[in-house]
Amino acid sequence: MSVFRRRVIAAVRRIPPGRVATYGDIADLAGRPRASRAVGNIMRGCSEPGTPCHRVIGAGGALGGYGGYLQVKRELLRAEGVEVGVARVRGFDRLRWRPKTTRPAPLHV
DNA sequence: GCATTGACTAGGG
């Protein structure tokens, strides 16, 4: 267990329900803005329990890989109120979790 | 300890 890894997990757990964050965002929270790939590598298989890895998506609203669990990920996001297309998150820019701004709710649709 | 891989990102064609 590396420090970076635990920080990544902590960042993911900080994502509020109904919100999503990109690997780059998680990496930034972990202190490595360019470690987006490493973030995905760490979450390989969602090692840590209680970690809403389904809220972690790719840049531009792309769900990313997630193997065959892509369907599950989409269902989980939809269950939280996040509209997900075939392979893209709708309103991603609105639902994107911003730790610095921490918007409680999306403004003007 | 070195080399390869991987749920990625941004830029160019």
Add this chain to the structure above:
DNA sequence: GCCCTAGCCAATG
């Protein structure tokens, strides 16, 4: 608007 290439970082073999 989609596909390919280059870059970056950590984990794994």
